Amino acid sequence: MGSSEGLTEWVRRAARGETSAYSELYRRSRPMVARLVAGFAPLDPDEVEDVIQETFVRAFRALPRLKEAGAFEAWLLSIARNRARTRLERKASTRRLEDDVADPEPETVPHIPEALQLERxxxxxRRLIAELPEGEEKRTVQLFYIEGELSAREIAEKLGVGKSAVTMRLERFRSRIKRELLRRVLAGRWE
Amino acid sequence: MKHLDADAMSALSRREPAAVAYFREHLAAPCDTCEAFLATHSGPDLLDGQVDSLLLGVGPTAQKAEDAPLDEVGLARVRRGMKGNRPDIRRWGLVAGAIAASLLAVVVVPRMRAEDPAVQAGTEWDGVKGPAGTIALELAVVARSADGALRRLDPQSAVAESDVLLLRYHATEAGTALLFQQRAGQGPELLGRFPLEAGTHDLEGPQGLAGVSLEGESGPVTLWLVGSAGGQEPSPDAVREVLVGGSAARERSRLAVTRFDVSVRSGQNRR
Known part of the structure; x- marks a missing residue:
């Protein structure tokens, strides 16, 4: 989704070097980044904080080169997801220290129109969540995305399942949404 | 039947008509193979960020973000991170702090403020139930050099840019402390918020023992440790005002303010 006009203006001001704009971007964006990273249950609270910090450090350093200010939120969340995945994979020893999930290049991010169809x-x-068969996956998705209060770690405790299981359920549902959105993009939804 | 793979994603990123036409139809129905690929691969373009933005928009997070308070401690960490490839404070602290705990003899630095409750009436932190708590705070500092050696510092000591400063405090009661760093000619910069326990302890937060890296610093640097009794936590801005307000402001506040000054020499020119 494209960033709101208010956020986009702060991005422009930050790109011009206004220090206070970075504070405002951090204030407005941190909850979304923190919520995204909270979906990676195997990361402990310290690791979550590290991922959040690393996300903003990378984003703010590259922000003056961001081609499309309106793409800031999607770009920032892409960085956050990459940082969380990298941290998770290193923790599981499936990725070497020198390897890294590459972040989207700020110079090449595409234009994203204003989120005119966001409500739709x-x-x-919401409909896709409602259509999920009753069960643990649906409950997990509702708790994390609809109610939006508990972290994946807390959901694992509440449901009495492993931390990785909760993250896998969330990622499985997310991949369905990603497929649906990709189809819409290919159908000219954002062209 | 063709499914999404690296080549297909590359073709979609280039908007190749044949690939777009095929996958527009193919992805109209659920496909476990393609969804598994999408779950483990980024893109195309910013699709991942757009998906997460949409999903987070379903719940209350997006609405809350508009009115979210500024996390000053988190922002301070980001600002420090932006200054260069500095070692993470927490990791330095975890490596060095445990050594400090066993070797550090407390060096008491002059306590600048142990407040007189009689002076506090009417200040902005009133309203705490019961009598106002007071706290006295003392600070000791040890430098850990790049080779791992530890040395006790006196105020105004010269230190190397490669040194990490380890802090130990003595508090008369439990509370909270804010740690600031100040360079010559600049305002105090918040480094972190730490719980205080009564007695003598290494400065330690939720993220581990604290160590202050001096990488990238040069010249006079002041560390401020500002303590407040439990339940009377001031905002970082309020503390900053006290610090830049000079001794008169510190006398008026009910904060316990300690400072430690060092002079950072850059490069190889050490001590």
Whole structure:
């Protein structure tokens, strides 16, 4: 989704070097980044904080080169996901220290139109959640995305399942949404 | 039947008509193979960020973000991270702090403020139930050099840019401390918030023992450790005002303010 006009203006001001704009971007964006990273249950609270910090350090360093200010939120969340995945894979020893999930290059991010259809998109997601068969996956998705209060770690405790299981359920559902969105992009939804 | 793979994603990124036409139809129905690929691979373009933005928009997070308070401690960590490839404070602390705990003899630095409750009436932290708590705070500092050696510092000591400063405090009661760093001619910069326990302890937060890296610093540097009794936590901005307000402001506040000054020599020119 494209960033809101308010956020986009702060991105422009930060790119011009206004220090206070970085504070405002951090204030407005941190909850979204923190919520995204909270979906990676195997990361402990310290690791979550590290991922959040690394995300903003990388994003703020590269921000003056960001081609499309309106793409800031999607770009930032892409970085956060990459940082969390890298941390998770290193923790599981499936990725070497020198390897890294590459972040989207700020110079080449595409233009993302204003989120005119955001409400409709959100309704699509709600419908897909409602259509999930009753069970643990649906409950997990509802707790994390709809209610939006508990971290994946806390959901694992609440449901009495392993931390990785919760993250796998969330990622499985997310991949369905990603397929649906990709189809819409290919159908000219954002062209 | 063709499924998503690296080549297909590359073709989609280039908007190749044949690939777009095929996958537009193919992805209209659930496909476990393609969804598994999408779950483990980024893109195309910013699709991952757009998906997460959409999903997070379903719950209350996006609405809350508009009115979210500024996490000053987190922002301070980001600012420090932006200054270069500095070692993470927490990791330095974890490596060095445990050594400090066993070797550090407490060096008491002059305590600048042990507040007089009689002076505090009407200040902005009133409203705590019961009598106002007071706290006295003392600070000791040890430098850990690049080769791992530890040395006790006196105030105004010269230190190397490669040194990490380890802090130990003595508090008369439990509370909270804010740690600031200040360079010559600049305002105090928040480094972190730490719980205080009564007695003598290494400075330790939720993220581990604290160590202050001096990499990238040069010249006079002041560390401020500002303590407040439990339940009277001031905001970082309020503390900053006290610190830049000079001794008069510190006398008026109910904070316990300690400072430690060092002079950082850059490069090989050490001590």
């Amino acid at each position: 998109d959100i309704e699509v997601v």
